[in-house]
Amino acid sequence: MRARRFRTTLAALTVLAVLCLPGCGSGGETASPPPAGDGARITGDVTVFAAASLAESFTRLGRDFEAAHPGVRVSFSFAGSSALANQINQGAPADVFAAAAPANMKTVTDAGNGDGTPATFARNQLVIAVPEGNPGGLTGLADLTRPGVKVALCAEQVPCGAAARRVLTAAGVRVTPVTLERDVKAALSKLRLGEVDAALVYRTDVRAAGGDVDGVEFPESAGAAYEYPIVLLSDAPNVRAGRAFVDLVLSAAGLAVLTAAGFQAP
Amino acid sequence: MPAALLLPAALGLLFLVLPLVGLLVRTPWSTLPHRLAEPEVLTALRLSLQTATLATLFCLLLGVPLAWLLARVEFPGRRVVRALVTVPLVLPPVVGGVALLLVFGRRGLLGGWLDATFGITLPFSTAGVVLAEAFVAMPFLIIAVEGALRGADTRYEEAAATLGAGRWSAFTRVTLPLVAPGIAAGAVLCWARALGEFGATITFAGNFPGRTQTMPLAVYLALETDLEAAIVLSLLLLAVSVAILASLRDRWITAP
Numbered sequence: 165m166r167a168r169r170f171r172t173t174l175a176a177l178t179v180l181a182v183l184c185l186p187g188c189g190s191g192g193e194t195a196s197p198p199p200a201g202d203g204a205r206i207t208g209d210v211t212v213f214a215a216a217s218l219a220e221s222f223t224r225l226g227r228d229f230e231a232a233h234p235g236v237r238v239s240f241s242f243a244g245s246s247a248l249a250n251q252i253n254q255g256a257p258a259d260v261f262a263a264a265a266p267a268n269m270k271t272v273t274d275a276g277n278g279d280g281t282p283a284t285f286a287r288n289q290l291v292i293a294v295p296e297g298n299p300g301g302l303t304g305l306a307d308l309t310r311p312g313v314k315v316a317l318c319a320e321q322v323p324c325g326a327a328a329r330r331v332l333t334a335a336g337v338r339v340t341p342v343t344l345e346r347d348v349k350a351a352l353s354k355l356r357l358g359e360v361d362a363a364l365v366y367r368t369d370v371r372a373a374g375g376d377v378d379g380v381e382f383p384e385s386a387g388a389a390y391e392y393p394i395v396l397l398s399d400a401p402n403v404r405a406g407r408a409f410v411d412l413v414l415s416a417a418g419l420a421v422l423t424a425a426g427f428q429a430p
Numbered sequence: 431m432p433a434a435l436l437l438p439a440a441l442g443l444l445f446l447v448l449p450l451v452g453l454l455v456r457t458p459w460s461t462l463p464h465r466l467a468e469p470e471v472l473t474a475l476r477l478s479l480q481t482a483t484l485a486t487l488f489c490l491l492l493g494v495p496l497a498w499l500l501a502r503v504e505f506p507g508r509r510v511v512r513a514l515v516t517v518p519l520v521l522p523p524v525v526g527g528v529a530l531l532l533v534f535g536r537r538g539l540l541g542g543w544l545d546a547t548f549g550i551t552l553p554f555s556t557a558g559v560v561l562a563e564a565f566v567a568m569p570f571l572i573i574a575v576e577g578a579l580r581g582a583d584t585r586y587e588e589a590a591a592t593l594g595a596g597r598w599s600a601f602t603r604v605t606l607p608l609v610a611p612g613i614a615a616g617a618v619l620c621w622a623r624a625l626g627e628f629g630a631t632i633t634f635a636g637n638f639p640g641r642t643q644t645m646p647l648a649v650y651l652a653l654e655t656d657l658e659a660a661i662v663l664s665l666l667l668l669a670v671s672v673a674i675l676a677s678l679r680d681r682w683i684t685a686p
Contacts, residue, residue, distance in 0.1 A: 246654040314554075319637060321654035342554040343636025344643075346650060354636070357528070358537040359553050 206233045210405035211257060213241045213248045215264035215323075215392070216347050217288065220372045221425040222262070222413075228421070229412055236405055244322050244347045245269075252277055252397065259406030262394040262413070264288070265323040269393040279400065282393035285413050286427035288366045289389045290327055291379035293355055300361050304382045305332065308339045308362055316351040316363040319344040324351070327388045328364040335384040352377065366390075371426035391430065450668070457665060458658045465662045470639055470648070475666060478645040481556065482624040485563035486571075489620050493571040494613060498601070500572070501579035512576075519569045526565055527633025534561065534634075558635035559642050563624035570623050571616040578612020579605070618678060625671055 210229075214222050219242040226238035241248065241258070245268035252261055253275045261278075262285070263269040269282045294302055300313060308315050317339070318325030325344065332339055342360060345351040351363040352373055370379035394413055400406045412418050419429060458465075465471070499505075500512055518526055534552045535541045544550045552558040586608060590600040606613070628646040635642040637651070645667045652660040 244654060250653070250657065316636070319651050319654070321651045341638070343638055344651075345637065346632060346654075350632075353528075357531050357535055359531060359535050 206236055206405045206408050208402045208405060209237045209239060210259050210402050210409055211239050211241070212260045212262065212406075212409060213243075213252060213256070213258040214260075214262040215245045215248070215268075216242050216349055217264050217324075217366050217368055218242065218262055218392070221368070221422050221427070224421050224425075225409075225412060225418060228417070229409055232412075233405070233408070238409065246271070246322060255399075257399070257401055258397055259400040259402050260394065260409055261397055262392060264392055265326070265390050266393055267326075268323065269395065272397075273395065277398055279396040279398040279403075282395035283410070283414055284391045284430040285394050285418065286392045286422045287389045287430055288368055288392065288427055289381075290324070290331055290364050290385045291367045291370055291381050293352060293363045293365045293370050293373070293377050293379055294361070295355065295358070296376045296378055298378050298380065302362055302380055304380070305335050305337045305339075305384055308364075309337060313362060314360040315339055315341045316343050316345055316354045316360040317341040318348055318351055318364070319346060322347055323390060324348040324365060327390055330388040331364070331384050334387055366426075368426035389428070392427070453661055453665060453668075456658070456661055458662065461658070462662060465659060466666060471663065471666065473640050474643055474645045474648040474663075475670065477556070477559070477640070477643065478625055478667065479670070481559045481563055481644060482621050482627075484560045485567055485624040486617055486621040488560060488564045489568040489571045489624075490613070490617060493568050493616075493620075494575055494606075497572045497575035497579060497616075498605070501576045502584075515572050516569050518566050523566055523627065523629030523631075524633050527562060527630040530562060530565060530630065530634040534558075553634060554636045554638065554642060556635075556641055559631050559644060562630040562634040563627045566627050566630050567620040567623040571613075571620040574616030574619060575609065575613050578609040578616075581612075582608045614678075618675060622671060622675065625667070 212222065212226070219240075222240060222242075226240060229238050230236055241251075241256075243251075245263040245265055248261065249263065249268045249271040252258055252272050261269070261272055263272075263282075266282075269278070272278055273282060292302055292305070292308070294300060300307075302308070302313070307313065317328045320326055320329050324347070343351075343354065345354065345363075348365045348369050352365050352369050354360045355363045356373065356376060367379055367381075370377050394410055396403065396406045396410055413422075423429065496515065500508065500515070521529070531538060531553060533539045533541065534544070536545065536551065536553065541552065544552070550557075552561055582605070586604050587600050590604045591597075595603065626646055627644070628650060631642070631644060632647050632650070637643050637647050639648075645663060649660050649663045649667070652663055
């Protein structure tokens with residue numbers, strides 16, 4: 165008998181809760197429409213699609229954002245910019261897109277999926293990633309052609325590969341890589357596993373890798389610095405929170421987090 | 431025919447075939463011949479067919495004896511061994527690739543020794559592709575062959591033994607022909623899995639056209655820039671594998 169009564173109570177509570185879902189809790193606020201602009205309370209979930217190289221800094225910014233707006237949850241999808249651009253154009257539900265290259269942003273804005281013009285929020289440069297302490301003594305691009313030096317590059321279809329190609333062509337250095345990796349993290353993991361002696365990756369990735377990877381800067385990389393654009397998506401399920409997140413990325417506080425990760429100001 | 435079976439059967443077929451329809455709908459038929467004629471496409475296709483076939487041979491060589499061991503020999507820990515055999519089925523292929531690097535890589539458990547003693551380096555080589563594919567595909571072969579061996583009547587082997595055949599000749603002349611359809615079915619599954627292998631291959635063997643870039647890797651990278659090229663490559667891989675499997679099925683696998 166007792167168990168049954170308990171179950172009945174539970175069922176009643178469940179029904180109440182379901183009925184309550186749309187209305188309860190916001191009763192006080194619905195009396196007057198929330199004011200637009202910065203003063204508006206930001207609620208709900210915000211989904212950010214961001215280039216793999218932004219993983220560390222955006223995760224940090226996401227935590228800052230959640231701290232500034234209690235109750236808001238930021239979820240990220242970090243992947244290659246081109247894969248993300250494809251997903252957005254196929255209708256993936258995202259609020260914000262941050263790409264590692266203008267070309268991938270163009271894929272999205274050309275399809276009419278961007279809300280307004282994308283803004284550039286950071287730049288990133290290539291460096292030669294080497295194992296900690298640089299045991300091979302590599303000092304510049306030309307050293308990548310030394311016999312016995314195994315090099316991993318990104319495939320040309322992804323931004324870091326296109327950048328590597330541009331840098332190497334401009335410098336007139338012919339490198340024969342042992343592998344063309346699918347993204348910058350994969351190239352770096354080949355280095356960390358000791359399978360290659362060097363990889364051309366972004367400076368931010370070397371920074372994020374921590375102690376076991378060193379970066380060798382080279383002057384030719386300045387010519388192929390990539391601009392990172394960010395945009396609010398036109399089908400954003402949570403426009404207000406999405407816009408606020410974009411504002412955070414573009415703010416001085418956002419830039420501070422980004423430069424700490426190795427990015428340069430736009 | 432009972433509708434209770436027919437309806438879910440039809441739905442199951444639809445579920446499997448609809449994605450293929452999706453591919454066909456988006457196929458750029460007008461530029462298809464032009465895209466297929468590109469040398470990189472043929473290079474990747476040839477590499478895929480070669481490595482998948484070599485991986486299947488490798489699996490046959492090691493997998494059939496292992497299946498026999500699991501099916502015919504009582505030994506302590508057999509259940510554990512059987513579970514271990516299926517590990518590559520459960521392991522995400524990318525993790526499988528990392529695991530292979532940790533064993534056969536330059537700093538791996540065996541890799542350094544292989545390099546120092548025999549001058550063999552497997553990562554970033556075509557042999558590495560074969561190894562990665564075999565690692566992922568071998569369980570399919572073993573499970574199929576073990577099932578066939580368990581289903582086969584051991585009295586034939588016993589009869590062969592009473593007629594004076596040794597264990598080896600009983601195995602090669604009685605057991606193997608008896609389970610040949612099972613081995614063929616397992617080999618086909620194994621080959622198909624090897625042909626579609628992506629994660630372990632790109633992680634262990636890397637990606638370089640002509641050496642380690644198989645069709646699934648080419649499809650993945652094409653997807654980065656050009657959806658239509660990726661669809662064309664997928665269709666080509668699909669058409670070739672279906673053609674080969676269909677012709678083999680008629681010849682080898684049809685039960686009498």
